[in-house]
Amino acid sequence: MMEEKKGGTSAGGVVLPFLLGFVAALAFGWWGVPQLLFSKKTQPLVFTHQNHIELYGMSCDDCHSFRRDGSFSGLPDNAKCAECHSFPMGDHPDEIKFVEEYYEKGIEVPWLVYQYQPDNVFFSHAAHREYDCATAGCHPDVGSSNELPVYYENRLTKYSRDTMKMKDCERCHATVAAQEPERFAGAPNACQTCHK
Amino acid sequence: MVLYLKEFKIKWGMVIDLDRCTGCGACMVACQAENNIAPPVDASNKRYSMTWLLVYQLSNKQPYPNHDVAYMPRPCLQCGKPNCVPVCPVIATDKNQEGGIVSQVNARCIGCRYCMAACPYHARYFNWQDPVWPEGMEKTLTPDVSTRPRGVVEKCLFCHHRYMYARDKARIEGRDPNALNEGDYIPACVEMCPTGAMVFGDLQNPEHKVHKLSKSPYAFRLLERLNTKPQVYYYSKREWVRKQGDNYLEHETVGGV
Ligand code: SF4
Ligand code: SF4
Numbered sequence: 001m002m003e004e005k006k007g008g009t010s011a012g013g014v015v016l017p018f019l020l021g022f023v024a025a026l027a028f029g030w031w032g033v034p035q036l037l038f039s040k041k042t043q044p045l046v047f048t049h050q051n052h053i054e055l056y057g058m059s060c061d062d063c064h065s066f067r068r069d070g071s072f073s074g075l076p077d078n079a080k081c082a083e084c085h086s087f088p089m090g091d092h093p094d095e096i097k098f099v100e101e102y103y104e105k106g107i108e109v110p111w112l113v114y115q116y117q118p119d120n121v122f123f124s125h126a127a128h129r130e131y132d133c134a135t136a137g138c139h140p141d142v143g144s145s146n147e148l149p150v151y152y153e154n155r156l157t158k159y160s161r162d163t164m165k166m167k168d169c170e171r172c173h174a175t176v177a178a179q180e181p182e183r184f185a186g187a188p189n190a191c192q193t194c195h196k
Numbered sequence: 197m198v199l200y201l202k203e204f205k206i207k208w209g210m211v212i213d214l215d216r217c218t219g220c221g222a223c224m225v226a227c228q229a230e231n232n233i234a235p236p237v238d239a240s241n242k243r244y245s246m247t248w249l250l251v252y253q254l255s256n257k258q259p260y261p262n263h264d265v266a267y268m269p270r271p272c273l274q275c276g277k278p279n280c281v282p283v284c285p286v287i288a289t290d291k292n293q294e295g296g297i298v299s300q301v302n303a304r305c306i307g308c309r310y311c312m313a314a315c316p317y318h319a320r321y322f323n324w325q326d327p328v329w330p331e332g333m334e335k336t337l338t339p340d341v342s343t344r345p346r347g348v349v350e351k352c353l354f355c356h357h358r359y360m361y362a363r364d365k366a367r368i369e370g371r372d373p374n375a376l377n378e379g380d381y382i383p384a385c386v387e388m389c390p391t392g393a394m395v396f397g398d399l400q401n402p403e404h405k406v407h408k409l410s411k412s413p414y415a416f417r418l419l420e421r422l423n424t425k426p427q428v429y430y431y432s433k434r435e436w437v438r439k440q441g442d443n444y445l446e447h448e449t450v451g452g453v
Contacts, residue, residue, distance in 0.1 A: 066368055068368065069361070069364070069365050069368070070361065070364030070365045070366075070367060070368040070369075071361075071364065119342065120301075120302070120303040120342045122340060122357060122360055124360060124363075124364050126364040126367045126368050127363070127364065127367060127373075188292065188293060188294070190290065190292040190293035190299065191287075191288075191290060191292075191299055191301040191304065192290075192293055192297070192299030192300075192301065192353070192356055193293060195299075195301045195303065195304075195342075196340055196341060196342050196356070196357055
């Protein structure tokens with residue numbers, strides 16, 4: 001009897017520290033490491049996509065357009081914004097800041113881009129323009145949002161946390177394109193399709 | 197892995213007229229500038245030199261007045277059965293994209309150099325040193341071509357980024373990116389050749405000049421007997437050039453002509 005009891009308590013005494021350590025390790029891995037790895041940055045100005053789309057009836061490619069050679073002009077520059085905002089239209093402090101601090105001084109707004117591709121990637125927006133950026137899972141859905149998400153910068157690589165991962169590209173290139181080779185001719189999973 | 201002849205609907209290829217080539221080396225310079233190849237630290241060190249496209253000199257070895265030379269530019273020949281591909285342990289190089297260009301993904305290469313040993317044309321180059329650009333010259337780098345660090349193998353890709361841009365342009369203009377016109381996509385060396393010795397296009401497309409030229413009896417491929425089926429053809433009316441192109445011995449006659 002006594003021996004059995006002794007055995008029981010010592011087993012509990014051994015397992016508990018392991019459990020605690022395990023939980024602590026998980027917490028550190030899931031919560032702590034990302035805190036350490038990424039620094040938070042906010043965009044230089046407040047911007048609402050929703051207002052532009054819903055109140056003023058603008059469409060995405062009024063500002064994010066293609067050049068004639070097929071390259072993507074990406075974010076609008078000051079000149080584009082100033083087509084409407086060359087003087088403050090309302091009284092939002094950031095709008096006044098845009099006009100006074102950036103437009104009138106001729107300084108481009110240092111917007112943070114969540115999705116710049118890594119250096120060894122060739123990516124063409126022209127080839128993907130028939131897909132919805134948000135539903136295809138490439139960009140965060142800022143189009144219908146009222147505020148811009150926080151920008152997480154990897155402290156080591158300086159890449160944005162939301163930079164597309166290769167598995168996101170392969171989700172379409174490897175699986176979908178393999179199922180419909182005719183429709184996706186030219187979008188195979190070949191390395192050089194995306195890498196340069 | 198490619199151990200068999202890979203067929204593509206589009207096969208980008210070159211026909212290089214060796215009777216027109218003057219050996220000026222403009223193609224080499226164009227290639228170097230376009231593809232971010234750093235100037236050599238020590239240009240006298242031939243073992244470490246980087247030239248994706250190299251101009252060789254051929255000679256008929258006859259005494260004057262019968263002496264004759266020819267110049268032969270050699271990019272990667274984008275072989276139909278590339279020897280470099282099956283030996284790569286990490287699939288850094290492959291021939292799997294429409295167009296038939298043998299790819300090389302530098303970021304994936306582990307630098308074992310099996311591909312260099314396998315390529316019969318010496319078309320691959322190993323980075324012995326990290327590239328160094330003289331100050332200010334980094335501004336002339338092509339943004340669409342990765343720079344390669346020390347320890348990886350690189351080679352000519354027919355300026356693949358220009359292919360991608362030609363396709364993009366076609367898309368935006370509402371044309372089929374898989375049916376590019378002749379001249380939509382031209383590698384830097386071909387664009388720069390002052391004598392027009394290099395012709396580029398789709399070997400499978402009868403509307404492209406290369407299609408007809410490659411079928412000429414004066415066209416040949418380098419070391420044809422190795423059966424690597426390159427997508428680069430050479431063209432010469434001089435028999436001794438064609439013979440040297442395939443290492444024919446004195447007593448052999450060139451097939452076909
Ligand atoms: S050197 Fe690079 S490309 Fe060549 S076989 Fe080795 S890993 Fe492949
Ligand atoms: S020329 Fe050499 S590197 Fe180019 S495809 Fe042929 S075997 Fe490979």
